[in-house]
Amino acid sequence: MADDDSMNGIHDEVPEIELIIKASTIDGRRKGACLFCQEYFMDLYLLAELKTIRLKVTTVDMQKPPPDFRTNFEATPPPILVDNGLAVLENEKIERHIMKNVPGGHNLFVQDKEVATLIENLYSKLKLMLLKKDDTKTSSLMSHLRKIDEHLERKDTRFLTGDTMCCFDCELMPRLQHIRVAGKYFVDFEIPAEFKSLWRYMYHMYQLDAFTQSCPADQDIINHYKLQQFCIFIDPYWKNVKMKKHEELETPTFTTSIPVNVDIN
Template identity: 80%
Template sequence: MSDEIAENGTTNGDVPEIELIIKASTIDGRRKGACLFCQEYFMDLYLLAELKTISLKVTTVDMQKPPPDFRTNFEATHPPILIDNGLAILENEKIERHIMKSVPGGHNLFVQDKEVASLIENLYSKLKLVLVRKDEQKSAALRAHLGRIDALLERRGTRFLTGDTMCCFDCELMPRLQHIRVAGKYFVDFEIPTSFRALWRYMYHMYQLDAFTQSCPADQDIINHYKLQQLAAGAALRSAPRPPARPPPALKMKKHEELETPTFTTSIPIDVSDVNNAE
């Protein structure tokens, strides 16, 4: 289909093989793209593959030039797509339900925690508002939301959101935090305050995990993801029957972005020794 970028787990047939098809980079069409849902399910399944309840195969597909076999099998469907024993699951909610109910070990990832669920639910929409509106009020709302997550982590004193082992909520939250770090900084100079020490401690632990680092897109791909969104939004406004008096300028793309060495922001702005001592 396209480039296979990761395999984990055993290959001797004693566990089921799960294939996850994810969006490829919009820069080079090969490496991991910046789809949040793709990374979330990649992390879920990677954790299960580490436990050897499944063997995981991850395949990237360039949706700007999808290969013929992908078009034949899935038409215009966009990844993520999960394939389990020949069965293709195409919708995000169905993929999540399938991991929880049908993938060996998957039920252990899905814990019930209404407080955590409500905290994560609207975080990404606040980032989108910051990138669209670009005003301090929206940035303040995003900082306040992150502050509530920091307060929860500080109060609970656990390594991850619901305990000392990862769950589905961590696989959902951390990719969003990475987009906030990278895209927020690039587009509006937004930074997560260093005073949110429990949140930074959480991110530090996540950066040590293969489940995150193996699934994480490059900074350039996260940035390009939002550039393309803004280009599309600008084009839609300019073609509207009554376009605004001052439509947003079209973003210029670099000519040789595909030649850049991918970078990954995984540093933390607080002392690591302080992080370790806080355990």
């Protein structure tokens, strides 16, 4: 297992939380493209910035898991949270543990049914579009993004529920990154420049260490979908798919800037 450095400058009496995440499917060491891993990484990073915890992030190559990982967790895939020797293995239990047991965690998990409904099923619409691009699936994703854009315009705040980040932002932004990177690569989909409030939101997120430190490389997001089951099938819409993992030879890149044709002012 590869360890990232814990966040420094925090007193020893602050509890250490370890988050085990999936490693890159390209090099087996850097951060992989698991959405849940990035979501909880962001949650915990925000708490570490507030100095309520010390955060240790460990990457595990699931293609070659080390013996100590197999001994401790058998076949359980990350994300896995370890708090004072207690391993929390399931996504819902991880959320509940952060909310109830991790210092400061309750502040991240706000109640907002409108926002919860707003971002629900966004990822499934991306996967449907990637499976086979057609006007219906593209329009469905576009309509969903438009609703988020309209919510942000009405709200007129930096984040989904206000001017402070919460769990919903840690859930939404990794999905928007996958839409941006994988959508462009596989089916030439781009978030429209007219969604100014959505782009402004992404701009603010790109300024935050919680996102940039947890964000996988573009190549890892692309390879994540190449390894999905639907990549096995030959489809004329997948014109850009190359099954050779040429990403292994590339220097990792990170799409974390706003396109020049987007006006966020």
